[in-house]
Amino acid sequence: MSTTRTAISPRRAENFPSWYQEVVRAADLASMSHVRGCMVIKPWGWGVWELMQRELDRMIKERGHDNVYFPLFIPLSYIQKEAEHVEGFAKEMAVVTHHRLEKRDGKLVPAAPFEEPLVVRPTSETIIGETMAEWVQSYRDLPLKLNQWANVVRWEMRPRVLLRTTEFLWQEGHTAHADEAEAVAETLEMHRVYESFARDWLAMPVVAGEKSPTERFPGAEQTFTIEAMMQDGKAVQAGTSHYLGQNFARSAGIEFTDVDGARKHACTTSWGASTRLVGALVLTHGDDDGLCVPPAVAPHQVVIVPMLRGEDVDAEVLDYAREIATDLRRHATRFGPLRVHVDERATRPSDKKWQWIKRGAPLLVEVGARDAAASVVSYRNRFSPAEQLRKPFAEFVATAAAELESLQDKLLAQAQRRLDENIRRDITTRAEAEVFFKQDRAGFVLAGWCGSPDCETGLKALGVTIRCLPTRLGTDAPCLPCGQTSRHSAIWGLSY
């Protein structure tokens, strides 16, 4: 691959936002639909999401949560009950006002209006709370640990495919506990689950921490977040966990009789991660030739392209390609059995090759007649796709799993290095922050915050917010906006 021509145009360095859109398109992940703000998730994108779901679902169930399903529609009155929650969500919801269409003058128009309109769930605390109130009567019914995989809708004024869409898919966990200590422990446990899922499966290192008050989930007492750094230095909030105190339990009436006979309100939590993780994957592991999917979540970890030329040797080439696939499928990485695909379509081999490079298949095998005759395997590793590699058949099959694991490790190391190098401790004043965040490629600033609400939002004009008060990073620097003594270490940054 020449250094001047790349599969994606523009390149990252030229125009990062356009590069992102182009990779999402070229890698066949998703596209915006004609329905404003809503997206179509295409087969390759869905395959990645399905693998994310599978592992996250396993981690959630392993911790004793049960999957359930609650209604898409929420009566307006439920949302109205929790005052802070209303304030946070009321602005951007899809409202269902009619349940029939009628034809008038040949055109369909809404008919049969509701007395009380319904909203399409932007999140399900309120409706799940109403049911929890029925399910929870005694301390014996606690903890109640639920999760659902669902679509939610938040009307977006400035949608961006995968990262910020009006409809998106997610899991939302909702739990109720007898006391604060247990509920906070649950919140932190799921916070850690997101952190390790992002690191170990998405090869996406994050800064874990607590949100400052204005960035909390509406109605939460505490919100914990994992903040991943994209290649342009901006943050993606990649999974949040909320300790809701008794706020939602009070408004929904989740009460129980405790061991001592007293009636108490439960303490609840909620936590979610969404399809925006697929967008974050692109912004983390994309390059100027497209996406590189971490093997853990690659729908096909090895793609085999037989170089069919409409000649007699085609049958041998195809047989050899299938033989490689069959043998590979007997092996496994630490992420499970190998997922291998033989691309037998009638498309031109070089078009196929580029398609799989852009989609980011981790290993790409091109099988020609000479490979079949000599029992060798010619392949590329998506980490360095310009390099054509060659191994004897048996060696390739025996080492593919290790090569995939090594690719996963390299992606993590590369992202970790980028994160570490771009957490700046040397920017300690508002003036320095202004210069830094106007760069093309900024990063996170680890500095102080005095704790005042004014300073919390003091850099909003720059688009900069406190991404989190990090758990494992600290600084003695003064408050970034005001220069006074800090009460907290804070990660300041731009975000998606």
Added chain:
Amino acid sequence: MSTTRTAISPRRAENFPSWYQEVVRAADLASMSHVRGCMVIKPWGWGVWELMQRELDRMIKERGHDNVYFPLFIPLSYIQKEAEHVEGFAKEMAVVTHHRLEKRDGKLVPAAPFEEPLVVRPTSETIIGETMAEWVQSYRDLPLKLNQWANVVRWEMRPRVLLRTTEFLWQEGHTAHADEAEAVAETLEMHRVYESFARDWLAMPVVAGEKSPTERFPGAEQTFTIEAMMQDGKAVQAGTSHYLGQNFARSAGIEFTDVDGARKHACTTSWGASTRLVGALVLTHGDDDGLCVPPAVAPHQVVIVPMLRGEDVDAEVLDYAREIATDLRRHATRFGPLRVHVDERATRPSDKKWQWIKRGAPLLVEVGARDAAASVVSYRNRFSPAEQLRKPFAEFVATAAAELESLQDKLLAQAQRRLDENIRRDITTRAEAEVFFKQDRAGFVLAGWCGSPDCETGLKALGVTIRCLPTRLGTDAPCLPCGQTSRHSAIWGLSY
């Protein structure tokens, strides 16, 4: 279990509809929510649905379909394009008219109305068609075989939990083909998939056949259906497959350049199966003690209840229960590795026992101190829960998988016998049909249909419709409503 007391009241023979509601409740499958017509799917019900999904998804993928995801919202204009489709669906849709809520006088009210309202998808032919039109340009892009798992909404005036709900979950397959023959073959292939899935996994034998014109999917050229017979003799339409001809391709503009250079419209299909299958499972395999879940889709195939009494021996009892579980998990049925659950909750053992009988766990082991001491296993098979069985530890572990498979086979045989016995060939006149369908427990009538539209709907006053024109059953009987010579054999019946 005495013959006079049953876990479910009323019994099937007393009041079948109430019995159904009670089993859905007592088996912890689902409940109707406060949102009219919408349901909450509870952990045990979701577990069953998840296993149904897993196997059906596998069968769909195995046949070369890719999973995708399309928007929840459909612009009104899309639906308006296909005339027949509009007629069939326009009456019962949820309409989104606003995308904001505002507070006025302390109350939330809808704001920011759309120019063009959106409907919540009742099914996705129209919106997927619009995208297929973009994806399909040449014969090389065909066949295009897509599937999605999604929620859909059809406003129900008379909702019934799991069977007929305003919001339900399903998979909907959508495919496009170059010609009619291939599209019809696809339709029939998926029709057969539903038939074998129902039989082999749900132990639910069905009558497979084609729908008569008025019962077709709106806009389809042909609709194929599997009709399962419930214990009250009524039919549940359990999965439908539609050959859509070029109708949707024309309205959405799905055109391609064929091998010969000519521009042609694609031929499309769609097919779906939904959460109503969970309701059908209850109506097929429920008894007066609750549900009996076919082992293939039982979230726990073996439930082990340690009889803990707060005594010294509790630790041994618990150890022994866990040992049984560990050993069982090394075995597998033809449906995969055994799913075993040890119920360690602090609930009273007899309450747990009845809970699992009502939920329909296939094998229920009760572990007492004497079992642990003697290394025997005392258990019940949900097929005959009154019978307490006993086997030595090693024998139980070695034979559990076979016993589960045998239970699955028995459930199928029982349902098959009921179906066979209740397909009546001796009812050949309108007068006989009137008497038959007024019984408490009716069935299917295999009789004739002359082919006229009047006769097709001729028994609607009785609530009786043509369920299908069966593929593998035939009769020479005359037309059931009019007595004239038949053109088709037809299954006439009541339905859910």
